[in-house]
Amino acid sequence: MTKVYNFSAGPAVLPAPVIKQVQAELPSYHGSGMSILEMSHRSSLYEELAAAAEANLRDLMKIPDDYDVLFLQGGGTLQFTMAPLNLARHYHRIGVVDSGHWAVRAKEEAELLPKMTAEVVATNQEQNYAALPSAYHLSGDYDYIHLTLNNTIEGTMYRQLPQLDGQVLVGDMSSNILAQRYRVADFGMIYAGAQKNIGPAGLTVVIVRHDLLDEKQKLPAMLDYVKQAKKKSALNTPPVFAIYVAGLVFQWVQDQGGVDAMQQRNEEKAQLLYDFLDNSKLFHPTAKASDRSTTNVPFVTGDAQLDQQFIQAATAAGLLNLKGHRSVGGMRASLYNAMPEAGVEALVNFMKQFELEH
Numbered sequence: 001m002t003k004v005y006n007f008s009a010g011p012a013v014l015p016a017p018v019i020k021q022v023q024a025e026l027p028s029y030h031g032s033g034m035s036i037l038e039m040s041h042r043s044s045l046y047e048e049l050a051a052a053a054e055a056n057l058r059d060l061m062k063i064p065d066d067y068d069v070l071f072l073q074g075g076g077t078l079q080f081t082m083a084p085l086n087l088a089r090h091y092h093r094i095g096v097v098d099s100g101h102w103a104v105r106a107k108e109e110a111e112l113l114p115k116m117t118a119e120v121v122a123t124n125q126e127q128n129y130a131a132l133p134s135a136y137h138l139s140g141d142y143d144y145i146h147l148t149l150n151n152t153i154e155g156t157m158y159r160q161l162p163q164l165d166g167q168v169l170v171g172d173m174s175s176n177i178l179a180q181r182y183r184v185a186d187f188g189m190i191y192a193g194a195q196k197n198i199g200p201a202g203l204t205v206v207i208v209r210h211d212l213l214d215e216k217q218k219l220p221a222m223l224d225y226v227k228q229a230k231k232k233s234a235l236n237t238p239p240v241f242a243i244y245v246a247g248l249v250f251q252w253v254q255d256q257g258g259v260d261a262m263q264q265r266n267e268e269k270a271q272l273l274y275d276f277l278d279n280s281k282l283f284h285p286t287a288k289a290s291d292r293s294t295t296n297v298p299f300v301t302g303d304a305q306l307d308q309q310f311i312q313a314a315t316a317a318g319l320l321n322l323k324g325h326r327s328v329g330g331m332r333a334s335l336y337n338a339m340p341e342a343g344v345e346a347l348v349n350f351m352k353q354f355e356l357e358h
C-alpha cells in the first residue's frame with residue numbers, strides 16, 4: 001500500500017506504534033487468551049489498564065489530586081449538557097465565550113435544560129470567528145464560563161487564558177488536549193472527546209474539581225459526575241477498547257517526552273505549514289496570525305472550484321481528508337500529536353508543486 005497521511009479533523013490519525021501494538025495484542029491480551037474486545041470490565045486485567053491509563057493521564061497533564069478523572073461516553077457533545085447539569089447549580093446561569101461553531105453548540109445544548117440560561121460573554125461572530133474574541137462582558141453571577149480552547153473548525157486557539165475575574169472556567173479541549181500545555185488548576189472542569197489526540201471515538205475524558213460537585217444532587221446516574229466518580233467510570237459497561245487504546249496513546253505521549261515535547265513538535269509542524277501559507281500567492285490561511293491553532297489549519301485559494309481540484313489532487317497523492325468543514329468550505333489540515341513532521345513536509349511540497357502548476 002502506498003504511504004498516506006491522514007489530515008482528518010477527527011476521528012484522526014493515531015500513532016503508528018500504537019496501531020501496531022493493538023494489532024499484535026488483539027487476539028490475546030497479556031497472555032489471557034482473550035481479546036481485549038471480549039474482556040469483562042470487572043476483570044482485574046481491565047481494572048489495571050484503566051488505573052494505569054488514569055495515572056498516566058494525571059502525570060501527563062499534572063492533574064492535581066482534588067480533581068476527578070472520568071472516562072465517559074457520549075462525545076464532547078454530551079458534556080455540553082452534563083457540565084451545566086452538574087455544575088450550574090447555584091445561579092443556573094453560565095457564560096459562553098462564543099469563539100466558533102462548537103461554542104455555539106455548547107450554548108444551544110445548555111439552554112435546552114429547564115431553567116438554565118447560557119449567555120454570550122464575548123463573541124467574534126461578526127468576523128466569522130477568524131480571530132478569538134477580544135472583549136469580555138461579564139455581568140452578575142455565573143456558575144462558570146465555558147471556553148473552547150481550540151476551535152477545530154475555525155482554526156483558532158487560546159495560548160493564554162483570558163482574564164475573567166476569577167470565574168470558574170470549563171474548558172472544551174477536544175481538539176488540543178495533550179497537544180498544548182494548560183494548567184489544570186486554572187479550570188473547574190476540562191473535557192475532551194477522544195477521537196483527535198487520545199484514541200478511538202466513543203470515549204470522552206472529563207477532569208473535574210471535586211469540590212464543585214454536590215453529592216446530594218439527584219441526577220440520572222449516567223449524567224452524574226459524582227456517581228461516575230464513585231464507580232470509577234464503570235457505573236455501566238465502559239468503552240473498554242477505547243480506554244485500552246487511550247492508555248496506549250498516553251504511554252506513547254510519555255515516550256515522546258510528554259505534553260511539553262508534543263507542544264514543541266506541534267509548534268514546529270504548524271510553523272512549517274504557516275510559513276508556506278504566509279508566503280504563498282495561491283493559498284491563504286483564514287485565521288488571524290496571533291490566534292491561529294497549532295492543531296487545525298484552515299486555508300483557501302479563494303476559488304471554490306480550485307479548492308475542489310486541490311483536494312482531489314491531494315487525495316490522489318495520498319494526502320487525505322483535507323476538505324474543510326462543510327460549514328466553512330476550503331481546506332483544513334489537522335496536525336494532531338500523531339501527525340509526523342514528514343506528513344506536513346509532504347503536504348507543503350505538494351502545495352508548492354500545485355501552486356507552480358496553477
Ligand SMILES: Cc1ncc(COP(=O)(O)O)c(C=O)c1O
Pocket residue numbers: 010074075076077078102148150151152153172173174175193194
Ligand atoms: C472543540 C470540539 N468540541 C466538541 C466537539 C464535539 O465532539 P463529539 O463529536 O465527540 O461530540 C468537537 C468535534 O469535533 C470539537 O472539535
